[in-house]
Every structure is written in structure tokens, then in C-alpha cells.
Amino acid sequence: MDVHNDTDRYFQTLQNQKETLQKAKKRQGQRPRDWKPREEMYLGFMMALVAGEQRERRDTMRSSFIPPAYLPCTTPLAELRRVTIRDLQLETHHRGTYLLLRATTPPRRITAIMVLVEDDCADVVMLQLYQQEEEDTRETADIVNVGTILLVKEPYFKVMASGEYGLRVDHLSDVINVDKDDPRIPGAWRPRALEVELSAESLKIKGNSSMGKGKYWQAITEYSESLSQPATVNEIEIIKRNRSLAFLKTKQFDAALSDTGFPSFGSNPTEKALFRAAEALYFLRRFSECYEVLELLRTKFPNNKQALVVLNRARSRCSEQSTGDYNFKLLQAEAKKLRPPQLDHATYIGPVEIRKTEKKGRGLFVTKAVKAGDLLLCEKAFGHAYVTESDEGNSKVTLLINPEKNRAFMGGQSDLIRILVQKLYHNPSVARAFTTLHHGTYEAVSTPAVDGKAIVDTFLVEQIMSFNVFGCPLSSLIIHKNLGAKKSKEPTAYHSCGIWTQASYINHSCTSNACRAFIGDMMIVRATQDLEPGTEITFWYRIPDGTTLKDSQEAFKSWEFVCDCAICQDAKETKAAVIAERQKLLERMKRVRDSSTPNGIQTDKVERLLKALNNTYTRPADEVPRLLLWDPQLLLARVYIAQKNITKSLEAVGKTLTALGFIVVGADSSSAGFRVVKWGLVMDHLVEVFLHARSAFEAIGAWENSMRAEKYAIVTYRIVIGEDTSFKSTYGR
Numbered sequence: 001m002d003v004h005n006d007t008d009r010y011f012q013t014l015q016n017q018k019e020t021l022q023k024a025k026k027r028q029g030q031r032p033r034d035w036k037p038r039e040e041m042y043l044g045f046m047m048a049l050v051a052g053e054q055r056e057r058r059d060t061m062r063s064s065f066i067p068p069a070y071l072p073c074t075t076p077l078a079e080l081r082r083v084t085i086r087d088l089q090l091e092t093h094h095r096g097t098y099l100l101l102r103a104t105t106p107p108r109r110i111t112a113i114m115v116l117v118e119d120d121c122a123d124v125v126m127l128q129l130y131q132q133e134e135e136d137t138r139e140t141a142d143i144v145n146v147g148t149i150l151l152v153k154e155p156y157f158k159v160m161a162s163g164e165y166g167l168r169v170d171h172l173s174d175v176i177n178v179d180k181d182d183p184r185i186p187g188a189w190r191p192r193a194l195e196v197e198l199s200a201e202s203l204k205i206k207g208n209s210s211m212g213k214g215k216y217w218q219a220i221t222e223y224s225e226s227l228s229q230p231a232t233v234n235e236i237e238i239i240k241r242n243r244s245l246a247f248l249k250t251k252q253f254d255a256a257l258s259d260t261g262f263p264s265f266g267s268n269p270t271e272k273a274l275f276r277a278a279e280a281l282y283f284l285r286r287f288s289e290c291y292e293v294l295e296l297l298r299t300k301f302p303n304n305k306q307a308l309v310v311l312n313r314a315r316s317r318c319s320e321q322s323t324g325d326y327n328f329k330l331l332q333a334e335a336k337k338l339r340p341p342q343l344d345h346a347t348y349i350g351p352v353e354i355r356k357t358e359k360k361g362r363g364l365f366v367t368k369a370v371k372a373g374d375l376l377l378c379e380k381a382f383g384h385a386y387v388t389e390s391d392e393g394n395s396k397v398t399l400l401i402n403p404e405k406n407r408a409f410m411g412g413q414s415d416l417i418r419i420l421v422q423k424l425y426h427n428p429s430v431a432r433a434f435t436t437l438h439h440g441t442y443e444a445v446s447t448p449a450v451d452g453k454a455i456v457d458t459f460l461v462e463q464i465m466s467f468n469v470f471g472c473p474l475s476s477l478i479i480h481k482n483l484g485a486k487k488s489k490e491p492t493a494y495h496s497c498g499i500w501t502q503a504s505y506i507n508h509s510c511t512s513n514a515c516r517a518f519i520g521d522m523m524i525v526r527a528t529q530d531l532e533p534g535t536e537i538t539f540w541y542r543i544p545d546g547t548t549l550k551d552s553q554e555a556f557k558s559w560e561f562v563c564d565c566a567i568c569q570d571a572k573e574t575k576a577a578v579i580a581e582r583q584k585l586l587e588r589m590k591r592v593r594d595s596s597t598p599n600g601i602q603t604d605k606v607e608r609l610l611k612a613l614n615n616t617y618t619r620p621a622d623e624v625p626r627l628l629l630w631d632p633q634l635l636l637a638r639v640y641i642a643q644k645n646i647t648k649s650l651e652a653v654g655k656t657l658t659a660l661g662f663i664v665v666g667a668d669s670s671s672a673g674f675r676v677v678k679w680g681l682v683m684d685h686l687v688e689v690f691l692h693a694r695s696a697f698e699a700i701g702a703w704e705n706s707m708r709a710e711k712y713a714i715v716t717y718r719i720v721i722g723e724d725t726s727f728k729s730t731y732g733r
């Protein structure tokens with residue numbers, strides 16, 4: 001939804017990649033005979049490493065290819081059989097086996113982390129690790145470096161894009177960092193000098209020192225080693241508390257919480273354990289539990305000032321969560337300032353529930369009557385990838401190509417997959433909200449964990465993402481303010497994107513009754529019509545623009561459905577001759593618009609063409625909005641307002657609203673009250689329509705109507721921007 005689908009533009013790249021895949025498939029099962037000598041591979045890798053660093057600094061465009069999906073390993077390590085590099089067959093997943101490998105080079109990070117590895121027969125191969133932490137979260141060299149011993153489960157051996165042979169690991173749980181004491185490590189790889197076994201205390205001190213240097217991952221290893229040594233109950237508690245902080249720093253909130261002892265802190269809980277538990281709960285968005293722990297902390301340690309700060313934050317989140325009352329001014333200010341624009345606010349789920357629909361899988365329904373403008377959801381992103389839009393400069397965009405599924409997306413999706421995979425891997429307690437989202441026919445593994453590690457299927461994540469991702473601007477307010485600078489009906493698509501797990505249950509309809517807006521990574525969904533209890537909420541995946549049925553259905557191909565709303569049904573029933581007639585009229589309209597001068601447009605011609613276009617529709621506009629009409633009709637309203645032709649401008653406003661499916665009364669200069677009887681389709685430009693009505697009524701002294709028109713403008717503004725506290729600063733008065 002609103003992401004850059006560039007499948008057509010990168011058609012050739014897609015085709016090339018498909019060919020590469022097909023060629024590779026032909027070699028399936030082969031054992032390569034043309035391995036390069038070890039030294040040559042080493043030299044080639046090191047040269048690429050140096051040259052790559054320079055090139056990557058210059059390049060702003062990266063591309064990422066998704067291989068044919070394969071399942072993660074679910075077999076416990078103890079049941080896997082060891083193989084060697086020379087045993088490997090091309091384009092094969094070596095099920096039931098594992099490789100023990102040692103890195104022989106420093107790592108190189110492009111889309112994946114690459115490193116040369118050897119086995120104990122001294123054979124060498126390239127290893128590509130995907131979905132690992134980004135550099136700013138964890139240095140590449142901390143993940144793998146010369147001498148690191150790794151175990152790759154059920155290795156996938158293939159021909160890489162460069163034509164060389166390599167191992168590709170897409171699932172995080174398919175690669176294990178081997179403990180230095182692991183009996184599987186061959187003697188030749190063990191340190192020559194016998195390492196003195198350190199005590200729990202010394203290892204804890206080492207961990208503390210790593211923490212001091214900001215080496216949190218290393219600290220976790222040291223604390224974990226420390227915990228494997230004999231220690232008293234008290235020592236264990238201290239080590240775990242320390243490790244809990246390291247887990248917090250590395251966003252492993254489940255583990256951080258578990259190390260605090262939560263939910264039972266014992267009869268004498270420590271200040272640190274309580275505080276860390278509260279922090280972990282806050283990040284896991286379990287605000288009421290966080291609040292309770294902080295209350296306990298405040299009772300036991302009343303002088304802890306930091307706890308009070310977090311307590312106040314948790315209290316605000318609890319209130320947002322239960323009431324839907326947000327300080328929207330603050331949210332707007334935060335979205336303007338914060339980069340990435342990821343805001344610290346809770347999710348409010350309004351009067352809605354998930355239910356089964358007849359033909360569209362699950363959907364979101366209102367549980368009580370709501371009015372146009374009412375808040376249905378204000379949702380914090382589950383995962384959000386921020387990409388600076390090109391006009392903000394310095395944008396680093398990735399092209400994500402899935403040759404199997406025939407799709408190419410430009411933007412943050414490839415980052416988003418990594419962000420989601422990391423979140424699910426490190427915080428399995430939050431995974432269900434994501435993994436239960438729509439994923440078509442993809443069959444995921446049912447085993448949640450193996451060898452104590454969560455199993456996260458990267459291809460399931462990719463599949464869920466592609467069905468549920470939303471493109472998002474920094475804020476809808478910024479887009480709204482720039483609207484005048486853009487061509488009026490230009491579709492919007494964004495590089496930044498995210499997953500909102502509640503909003504994901506909303507199905508598409510061209511005759512939508514809800515609208516989403518963004519403030520940073522908060523999505524605000526409001527009703528665009530008065531809705532009866534039990535009504536299914538729908539919004540636009542793509543804004544309908546009145547183009548042909550084929551074009552509009554093409555837009556839904558990637559979601560694998562055909563829209564059968566009233567607009568699409570009408571388009572299906574419309575005869576080809578009528579469509580051709582509309583096309584002709586639109587071309588003439590374009591010529592009239594193109595020939596307009598600063599002194600104006602030939603309004604009589606536009607009126608005539610609009611009338612002719614209007615006559616091509618048969619069903620009432622409130623059932624089938626007349627999407628080709630509203631834009632030129634609004635143009636007329638603008639012109640008449642500028643000419644101070646009040647009668648005509650009110651008429652044009654009324655007709656614009658009618659074209660959008662509204663039923664209104666009093667859109668004229670009589671003394672009748674102006675009123676929306678039924679709301680139609682809501683879009684940014686509607687604010688302008690109501691403001692023209694306000695100006696026209698004002699000009700004839702129809703104050704009440706003018707106030708009512710302003711009220712409608714504000715409701716519309718609230719719907720498309722997400723809030724109305726900024727209305728005055730945007731539109732004055």
C-alpha cells in the first residue's frame with residue numbers, strides 16, 4: 001500500500017535474475033570440480049574488500065534478490081550429521097546435515113555479510129549471512145571475524161551472482177556461533193596455549209568491562225560464560241542483572257525481562273532488577289505491567305527519580321492505550337524533529353474487532369455506531385524502515401527483487417525484512433501479532449524454536465511484508481501542505497514503510513469508508529462516513545482514479561485479489577463505446593486545461609465537457625462515485641471563487657461533492673441550510689472544497705452555512721491528516 005512498486009521499471013533486471021536462477025537450477029546436484037585454489041580465493045576476497053569499501057561509500061543504490069523460498073532448519077543440532085565443503089552439491093539444501101566452519105578473512109558487508117570460511121579439511125568457500133544486525137546496532141566484525149567458528153545448519157550451497165560458489169544463510173537460527181569449549185571443534189582449531197579457566201567472578205568482571213566499552217554482545221557472551229561456572233545464588237542474580245542490561249541495550253527485551261526474575265522478584269527485590277524489568281516491559285509495550293512494576297519500585301525505593309520519569313511515561317502510554325486521547329500537537333512536533341521518525345506512543349484500538357468476511361478472509365469491523373471523523377485506530381508501527389525521501393537528500397534506497405514472485409519494490413522493504421526478522425528472533429513473545437497476518441498460500445514451519453533459539457522464517461516474513469506493508473510519509477501533514485506544488489491527482493508512494501498489525505486487517509474497497517493518515521510511525525485510521533455497528537471498515541490500497549477496469553485491477557495483482565466494489569462492478573458493466581467516449585472527452589478536457597492562461601480557463605467549455613462526461617454514467621453517484629469528474633469540477637469551483645461568482649462557485653462545490661458520492665443539501669445561495677446528508681469519498685482536496693464553500697457562504701453573509709462548511713473542512717482535515725490541532729496553522733484563522 002503506497003510503496004514504490006517498480007516491477008515494470010526493473011522488468012529487465014527481473015528477467016536477468018530469472019535467467020540466472022534457471023541456469024543455476026540446471027546445475028542442481030552437481031559437485032563443482034573447478035574450485036579455485038585457497039590462496040587465489042583469499043586474494044580475490046581481500047582485494048574486493050578494499051575496493052568495495054571505497055565503492056560502497058559512493059553508491060547510493062543497492063539491490064537485493066530474494067532466492068526461491070526454503071524452510072529454516074527445525075531439527076535439533078544433535079540429530080544433524082556433519083559434512084564437509086567438498087561434500088556439497090550445487091543448488092541444494094543439505095537437509096539433515098551441518099557444516100563446521102572457521103572464518104579465514106575479515107567480513108565484508110554489502111546486502112549480506114560475506115566472509116571466507118574453511119572447514120577442517122582446509123577447503124574454503126564464501127559464506128553469505130543475511131538478515132544480520134545493521135552496522136549501527138552491531139559491528140560486522142562483532143558478528144564474524146577472522147577465527148570465528150560457526151556452524152551452518154542444513155547448508156544451502158549455490159552459484160552466487162558473481163559466478164562463484166557460496167553458502168547462503170537466510171534464516172538467523174540456521175547459523176550458530178560455536179562456543180570455544182564445544183567438543184565438536186577440531187583440535188587444530190583450539191588455542192595452542194591452554195587457556196586458564198576463569199571463575200564466574202572474573203568472567204563477570206570481564207563482562208562489566210565490555211559493557212563499559214559499549215561492547216554489549218561481547219558482554220552477553222562473557223556473562224553467559226560466567227553463568228556456566230559455579231557460583232552462589234546471590235552471584236548468579238547479580239550476573240543476570242548485569243546481563244539483563246546488556247540484553248536491553250541490544251533490544252533483546254524478552255531475555256532482558258527473563259534475567260530480572262519477572263514476574264516474581266522474590267521477597268526482597270533489588271532496585272536494578274525492578275527498573276530493568278520495567279524498561280523491558282515498556283519496550284515490549286506491556287505498559288500496564290510496566291506501570292505496576294514501577295509502582296512497586298517507587299514504594300520500595302521512593303528516592304529513585306529515574307523511576308518516576310519512566311512511571312510518568314508509562315502512565316501516559318496507558319492513558320493513550322485506553323482512551324485514544326493523544327497530544328497530537330506533540331506527535332506532530334516529534335515527527336518533524338525525530339529521525340527516524342519513530343515516536344514513543346501507545347497503540348489505541350478503538351471500537352473495532354477482527355471478524356471473518358464472506359470473501360476477503362478476515363476484516364476489521366466497527367463494534368458500535370461511529371461518525372465521520374471518529375478515531376478507529378491510532379497505531380504504533382510494529383516495524384518501521386525509514387528512508388529519507390530523495391528531496392531530503394542523501395537517500396540510500398534499495399531495490400528489492402523477488403524473481404520467483406515477479407515483483408520489484410524500491411524503498412525500505414529490504415531493510416524492513418531485516419528489522420522484522422531481528423525483532424521476531426530476539427523477542428519471540430511479540431511474534432504472534434505479526435506471524436498471524438495474511439500470508440497467502442505460504443506454508444510456514446510450525447516449530448517455534450530449536451536448540452533454545454527462536455525459528456524465524458525469513459521467507460514468511462517477506463511474504464507477510466509484501467501483503468501487508470504500508471508506504472508512509474514523514475507525516476500526512478507534510479504531504480497535504482505540499483499538495484499545491486504537485487499535480488493535483490498525482491498518486492503518492494513512499495520509500496519509508498512499515499507494518500501496522502491491526503490496520504493490516506483492513507481490506508480494500510474503492511468505495512472506502514475509512515482513511516489512514518501518518519504522523520511519523522503512528523498510523524491514524526478514522527471513519528470517513530457515519531457507520532452502523534457491524535460495518536466492515538475498508539480503505540484504499542490504491543487510490544481509485546476512474547481509469548479502466550483492467551488498469552485498476554492490475555493494481556491489486558500483488559495482493560492477489562480482484563476488487564468487486566460498486567465502482568469496479570460498474571466499470572465491468574460499462575460498454576467499451578462509453579469508455580472510448582469518456583476517453584475522448586477527457587482528452588478534450590486536457591486540451592482546454594492546457595490552453596488555460598493566467599487570466600483563466602474557458603469555463604463554458606469545461607462545463608460542457610463535464611456535462612457530457614456526467615451523462616456517460618448511469619448509476620447514482622452516491623452508489624458509484626464519478627471519479628473522472630471531481631477534479632475538473634473542483635477546478636471550476638476555484639475559478640468561480642476567484643471571479644467572486646458565488647452562485648456558480650457553490651454550484652461547482654455541490655457538483656464536486658456529488659461526484660465524490662456525497663449527498664448534500666443547501667449548496668446554493670438560497671437560505672436553505674448547508675448539510676452533508678451522506679458522506680462520500682474523502683481525500684486531501686476535499687478540505688479545499690469545503691473551504692471554498694465557507695468562502696462563498698461568507699461572501700453572501702450566510703454565516704451559519706459558512707460555519708458549517710468550516711466544520712466539515714475540519715472533519716475532513718482530521719480524517720486526512722489524522723488530527724485537527726494543526727488546522728488553524730495550516731489554513732489560518
Ligand SMILES: C[S@@+](CC[C@H](N)C(=O)[O-])C[C@H]1O[C@@H](n2cnc3c(N)ncnc32)[C@H](O)[C@@H]1O
Nearest residue numbers: 360361362438467468504505506507508559561
Ligand atoms: C492486508 S491483508 C487484509 C486482511 C486479510 N483479509 C486477512 O485475512 O488477514 C490483504 C489481503 O486481504 C485480501 N483482500 C483485501 N481487500 C480485498 C478485496 N477488496 N477483495 C478480496 N480480497 C481482499 C487479499 O487477500 C489481500 O492480499
